[in-house]
Amino acid sequence: MTHEFKEILTQYAIAKQLGKATVLATVVYVEGSSYRRPGVRMLIREDGVMTGAVSGGCVEKEVLRQAQAVFTNKTAKMMTYDGKYRLGCEGVLYILIEPLDLSTTHINTLKELLGERKTFDITSTYSKSLLTGNTIGSVVTVNESESNKEIPFYPNYKKTVTASSLENHKDKMNPCMRLVIIGTEHDSVSLCKLASLSGWEVVVVGAPSSPQKLTDFTGATEFKKIATDSPDFMFIDEDTVVVLMTHNFAKDALYLQALSQSAIPSYIGLLGPAQRREKLLNALIEYNPETPSKFLERIHGPAGLNIGAETPQEIAISILSEILALHRNQNPIFLQDKKGAIHDPKESIAISKA
DSSP: OHHHHHHHHHHHHHHHTTTTTEEEEEEEEEESSSSOOTTTTEETTTTOOEOOOOOSSHHHHHHHHHHHHHHHHHOOEEEEEEEEHHTTTEEEEEEEEEOOOOHHHHHHHHHHHTTTTEEEEEEEESSSOOEEEETTEEEEEEOOSOOEEEEETTTTTOOOOOOOOOOOEEEEEEOOOHHHHHHHSSSHHHHHHHHTTTTEEEEEEEOOOOOOGGSSSTSSSSEEEEEEESSOOOTTOOTEEEEESSHHHHHHHHHHHHTTTOOOOOOOEESSSSHHHHHHHHHHHHHHHHHHHHHHEOOOOEEEEOOOOOHHHHHHHHHHHHHHHHHHTTHHHHHHHOOOOOTOOOGGOOOOOO
């Protein structure tokens, strides 16, 4: 959910420039089933503009209504939403609504954390009893080498030792999923667009002679021109996934060799049939016999899930689905065949993740 918080921070900075007060709604606990899990957030501006959602659209109007008291009193409050009586669902949502009032320094600190792909925590203190007050609220904790730095979401929040009536919900905000697409053909455009719509940071890599530019790839955050004979993939980290789609065997082989010298991505997807994958692997091992086995295990080809994809858009969905399944350690099945709750990972059959 880091990408959602990133968008909320962007919109909050805009609201601050416009002089618009804002409050933040956070689902901190759920009893039964719900559309989203705890940790989902929604920013509400005093003029009614909302960013994000805490459900599928059924809860937001009630949150907006109850947020008016927070705008007036500048004090956090709890609300519950029982879907059993309103929607026919079995879930009860516990939602913390608090003022969001960050200094420019704190905004810049959070932007730096997101830009530098650093991990931080958001801890929300709440009570299941309906109440208001400055002992409930959220704080960002930045784990630094020597000390901990805390950023409260509103200045009057008084973080206290957890009493029997107070509970904590903690979110670890890991770096956004980053997708590196190597190749600039039309199918790269489709993959880039769909990944960006999912909140992923997308970097497109083309050859130095490539005529394309960043604006040719909707949703891309960066367009790099990297030569196959001296590629530099030092920007890759373990939260990066890579899809090789140059549609040129020689180029794919050279880029794959270069990737083997960088930090190991969590996923490397190859286009084409299994025979092409084996040829690429043989070329890689012949060039670099010391290629780590962990790197080889991250290679998936043909990339994607078997959903009958035909068009570039459908193939992109197939590839993104496989990446998500691996990232979430899930075995793709029909939801109607899943035992237990939809969002319960314990009821899914995990697939091996190297």
